[in-house]
Amino acid sequence: MAGKFKHMGSLQIDEAYLAGLGDADFAPANQEEKANFIADRKSISYWADAWRRLRKNVVAMVALVVLIFIGLFAFVGPAIVPYGYDEFNAGAENLHPWHYTLEDQARLAEATQSVSPEEAVAKAQEEAAAQGKTLTSIEIAKIRAQANVSNQVTDEDGNVLSGDELNAYMRAQLGIKARPGGYSVGELERMANGEKVFPHLFGTDRNGRDYMARVMMGTRISMIVGVAAALLVLIIGAVYGSISGYCGGKVDVVMQRIVEIIYSIPEVLVILLISMVMNDTLKEYVNLNRGNPIAQLINLLGSNLIGMFIAFGMLYWVTMSRIIRGQIIQLKEQEYVTAARALGASGGRIIRRHLLPNCMGQIVVTTCLQIPSAIFLESFLSFLGVGVSAPLPSLGSMASDALNGLNTYPYRLFFPAIILSVMILSFNLFGDGLRDALDPRLKK
Amino acid sequence: MAKYVVKRVLMALLTVLVVACITFFLMNAIPGNPWLSDKTPSPQVLENLNRKYGLDQPVHIQLVKYLGNLSRLDLGVSIKMQKNYPVINIIKEMFPVSAKIGGFALLWAILVGVPLGCVAAYNRGNAVDSVLRVICTVGISLPSFVVAALLSFLFCGGLPNMKIFPTMFDGTWQSYILPCFALGFYPMCYISRQSRAAMLDAINQEYIKTARAKGLRTGKVIFKHALRNALIPVITYLGPQVAFTLSGGFVVEKVFNIPGLGRYFVQSIQNRDYPVIMGTTIFLATFIVMMNLVVDLLYKVVDPRINLTKGGK
Numbered sequence: 001m002a003g004k005f006k007h008m009g010s011l012q013i014d015e016a017y018l019a020g021l022g023d024a025d026f027a028p029a030n031q032e033e034k035a036n037f038i039a040d041r042k043s044i045s046y047w048a049d050a051w052r053r054l055r056k057n058v059v060a061m062v063a064l065v066v067l068i069f070i071g072l073f074a075f076v077g078p079a080i081v082p083y084g085y086d087e088f089n090a091g092a093e094n095l096h097p098w099h100y101t102l103e104d105q106a107r108l109a110e111a112t113q114s115v116s117p118e119e120a121v122a123k124a125q126e127e128a129a130a131q132g133k134t135l136t137s138i139e140i141a142k143i144r145a146q147a148n149v150s151n152q153v154t155d156e157d158g159n160v161l162s163g164d165e166l167n168a169y170m171r172a173q174l175g176i177k178a179r180p181g182g183y184s185v186g187e188l189e190r191m192a193n194g195e196k197v198f199p200h201l202f203g204t205d206r207n208g209r210d211y212m213a214r215v216m217m218g219t220r221i222s223m224i225v226g227v228a229a230a231l232l233v234l235i236i237g238a239v240y241g242s243i244s245g246y247c248g249g250k251v252d253v254v255m256q257r258i259v260e261i262i263y264s265i266p267e268v269l270v271i272l273l274i275s276m277v278m279n280d281t282l283k284e285y286v287n288l289n290r291g292n293p294i295a296q297l298i299n300l301l302g303s304n305l306i307g308m309f310i311a312f313g314m315l316y317w318v319t320m321s322r323i324i325r326g327q328i329i330q331l332k333e334q335e336y337v338t339a340a341r342a343l344g345a346s347g348g349r350i351i352r353r354h355l356l357p358n359c360m361g362q363i364v365v366t367t368c369l370q371i372p373s374a375i376f377l378e379s380f381l382s383f384l385g386v387g388v389s390a391p392l393p394s395l396g397s398m399a400s401d402a403l404n405g406l407n408t409y410p411y412r413l414f415f416p417a418i419i420l421s422v423m424i425l426s427f428n429l430f431g432d433g434l435r436d437a438l439d440p441r442l443k444k
Numbered sequence: 445m446a447k448y449v450v451k452r453v454l455m456a457l458l459t460v461l462v463v464a465c466i467t468f469f470l471m472n473a474i475p476g477n478p479w480l481s482d483k484t485p486s487p488q489v490l491e492n493l494n495r496k497y498g499l500d501q502p503v504h505i506q507l508v509k510y511l512g513n514l515s516r517l518d519l520g521v522s523i524k525m526q527k528n529y530p531v532i533n534i535i536k537e538m539f540p541v542s543a544k545i546g547g548f549a550l551l552w553a554i555l556v557g558v559p560l561g562c563v564a565a566y567n568r569g570n571a572v573d574s575v576l577r578v579i580c581t582v583g584i585s586l587p588s589f590v591v592a593a594l595l596s597f598l599f600c601g602g603l604p605n606m607k608i609f610p611t612m613f614d615g616t617w618q619s620y621i622l623p624c625f626a627l628g629f630y631p632m633c634y635i636s637r638q639s640r641a642a643m644l645d646a647i648n649q650e651y652i653k654t655a656r657a658k659g660l661r662t663g664k665v666i667f668k669h670a671l672r673n674a675l676i677p678v679i680t681y682l683g684p685q686v687a688f689t690l691s692g693g694f695v696v697e698k699v700f701n702i703p704g705l706g707r708y709f710v711q712s713i714q715n716r717d718y719p720v721i722m723g724t725t726i727f728l729a730t731f732i733v734m735m736n737l738v739v740d741l742l743y744k745v746v747d748p749r750i751n752l753t754k755g756g757k
Contacts, residue, residue: 264459265466266732268694269709269725273470276713281473376587383589383695384710399589403699406597413597417590425585 050361053437060433063426070423074219082198083210085217086391097203097211097411098178202415205401214393215415221388222375222395222423225305229312229374234367236313237320242351244321245328252325263318271311271377275386278307304388308378316370323366327359361438368434372427379420395420445744452740456733463729464514464722468507471721510722519726520719525712531723535705539727542697542704546689548620549628550682557632558678561639562671568644576636583633592626592699613702623700627693631685638681642674649673676746683739686732 044052054060078085124143128135135143181199183191191197202211244255282298289295298306331337332355340350356363381387382396395416402412494500501509513520519531526534564576599609599622613619646652647670655665697707705724712720 260455261459261462264456264733264736265463266729269728270463270466270470272710272713273467273721273725277470277473372585379587380589380695383587384698385714386710396587396589399593400698403593403596406593410597413593417593421582421586421590424587425582428581428585 046361050437054433057433057436060430060437063429063433066422066426067430070219070419070426071223073419074216074223077216078213078220081210081213081216083200083213085213085393086209087213088208094206094409095184095200095204095208096178096409097201098180099183099199100178203409203411205412206405211412211415214398215395215419218393218395218398218416219419219423221305221392222378222420225308225378225388226371226375226427229309229316229378230367230370232309232313233317233320233370233374234363236317237366238324238356238363240317241321241324242328242356245325246332246347246351246355248329256325259318259321262315265315267315268380271308271315272381272384272386274311274314275304275307275381278310279304279386282306304386304392308381308387312374312377316374320363320366320370323362324356324359327362328355331355331358365431365435365438368427369431372424372431375420375424375427449741452737456737459733460726460730461511464511464726465507467722467725468510469503471716471718472503472506514726519723522717522720524715524717525708525720531719534708534720535723535727538703538705538708541702542693542706545620545623545627545696545702545704546686546693548624549626550631550685550689551628552624553628553631553635554678554682557635558639558671558675560632560636561641562643562666562674564636564640565643565647565674566666576640580633580637583629584637586630587695588626588630589695589699591629592623592696595622595626596699613700619700623696623702626699627689627696631689634685635678635681639674639678642677643670646670646674672746676743679739679743679746683736686735 120143121140124140125135181201183197183199200210200212202215204211205214240255240259244252244259286295286298328351332350337350337354340354345353378387379394379396379399382394383400385397385400387396388394398416399413399420402409402416406413491500510520517532519535521528521530522534560576560580564573567573609622610616610619613623649670652665652670655669660669693704694706694710696702697704698710705728708720709724709728712724
């Protein structure tokens with residue numbers, strides 16, 4: 001272009017340039033030349049650019065991988081573990097996530113239960129008979145008492161041990177080591193007969209239900225609740241926020257007053273109430289309308305879960321609607337909106353086709369950060385006993401159940417607690433990464 | 445200013461009223477009644493009971509009556525959990541316990557969180573900052589019941605020779621330590637993150653440069669000039685945090701068996717003790733709304749630049 005004009009900044013075409021033009025300059029462009037007109041660098045779309053930035057964020061990618069693993073654990077895991085989350089395994093109650101081989105168990109039994117009282121009495125009677133004497137009832141009672149006492153051992157420090165402490169002490173003495181994976185005695189015997197038995201990797205609960213299957217199911221429920229609640233919040237918030245922002249004026253004022261009131265309602269109090277009410281109301285509805293497809297659906301999902309969704313949908317969309325309203329108010333002054341309106345597009349179409357796609361970044365980030373808070377709330381409600389109801393497990397209710405007998409079975413708290421915390425942490429970190437990637441201006 | 449205060453107070457009253465109405469209708473929508481678990485009383489007895497406590501009238505009349513009593517600060521009597529005992533007395537007995545734990549929790553959260561945030565901001569980018577960031581990010585991902593249960597396992601006899609604190613809450617100062625720590629952990633991490641961001645923002649301001657140019661010592665620059673401005677976002681957060689601490693109180697009170705209002709509230713819903721549900725909800729709601737109001741007004745005092753009346757945020 002440089003030689004085209006008389007001098008820099010001038011719009012008058014240089015005469016020398018005009019004189020130099022020949023017929024070839026006015027011939028139509030051939031295919032090859034046309035291809036060259038297209039910019040050689042491929043244009044990068046908003047999403048591709050965001051994905052490029054996100055991929056560079058190590059923390060967010062690690063969080064994503066962790067989330068994928070937790071997802072596999074929750075959704076594929078139950079297909080691998082042959083135990084159902086509500087299946088009672090008789091004889092496998094209160095198993096630890098480790099086991100001792102049958103031989104080791106026999107050795108331990110031999111070492112600790114020196115003699116049972118009856119055996120001691122029988123033995124003493126034999127000895128007495130050999131000497132031609134009979135034992136008086138007082139003597140028999142003494143022997144019995146001694147046999148009971150001999151079930152205790154005094155260790156090097158002079159502590160008298162019995163029960164679990166004695167077992168632990170004797171195992172250390174005999175060099176018996178725990179092996180990973182919980183098996184009941186019956187299962188060990190079946191294994192000895194050549195059968196293959198899947199171990200209870202996380203142990204079992206007091207009803208003999210496989211704890212890992214329960215944790216998997218609880219994780220699945222937490223994830224579903226998190227994502228579904230976030231989507232619900234997204235839909236309600238997007239509709240409310242965009243209408244309020246686009247219409248403006250009196251409509252906006254009224255809608256924002258409503259938002260303000262909902263915003264200042266102490267949500268936890270109301271959510272506790274709502275999920276309780278919804279749960280019982282839905283249960284009654286299901287009982288009255290057996291066979292009705294809606295009732296069956298409610299029954300399938302669990303009335304508690306639906307109650308929680310409703311509670312969530314009623315109160316948590318406020319933040320989302322505020323964010324979307326703010327965005328829409330900014331965007332609606334743009335020229336392309338005026339152009340669309342001039343072409344006769346309706347308000348709904350402008351919102352759907354022009355405004356919402358342009359605040360997609362914000363929407364995605366807010367939705368993603370809503371997931372962990374929904375999981376937080378679900379586990380909180382379940383912990384208090386108003387969330388997911390039995391027999392469905394939830395990480396929160398499992399942690400709550402683990403409080404009884406915490407000192408004996410601490411891992412019953414650890415497994416759900418760790419998965420829950422790691423899941424929330426990963427969602428938080430991934431959401432932060434997504435925010436940085438989609439909206440670099442917000443980066444702190 | 446006066447206009448703003450009046451408007452906010454009216455708004456707060458409206459909120460409490462809305463909460464009262466929602467609670468009232470929700471409560472009556474719960475199937476079942478307070479007498480369910482009693483040994484199935486005869487219809488005659490049921491009728492008498494309902495009449496005695498005014499449950500035989502239509503819901504809207506009950507509500508109007510209740511609101512009338514409420515305006516005279518009469519919250520009625522418990523009909524199930526502590527029969528015929530005034531709800532206001534229950535609140536008077538239980539709330540101080542919850543408030544003490546919540547108050548101490550919030551106090552340590554602020555006293556530790558703000559300095560930690562400042563330290564992190566001051567050491568921006570180096571190891572100290574990274575460690576603090578990891579702790580705080582993990583901290584805001586741990587549900588309070590997980591923290592509470594872990595603490596109770598670690599220090600109440602789960603590990604050998606580590607039984608430092610009593611398992612059951614007995615009102616001694618030792619039994620306050622774990623609940624307060626558990627309850628304050630999340631806010632501490634959150635406050636620390638907030639104040640780090642705010643502090644970073646403040647450090648880069650012109651007036652900090654001016655202060656340094658005048659030759660002030662670093663300590664004075666940070667604490668006198670930067671911190672005061674960095675505290676503003678922290679204060680905004682405190683209002684909602686009071687609510688959060690109270691709700692966290694529900695689970696912490698459950699884990700440590702604390703006879704507080706939060707635990708009682710959950711139990712009252714489970715027992716369908718209508719007046720107790722209403723009374724505790726309205727009390728807690730009023731408390732939270734009031735705290736938000738106080739914080740918003742405090743905000744103005746701390747930062748005179750903020751203009752509350754003209755849509756200033």
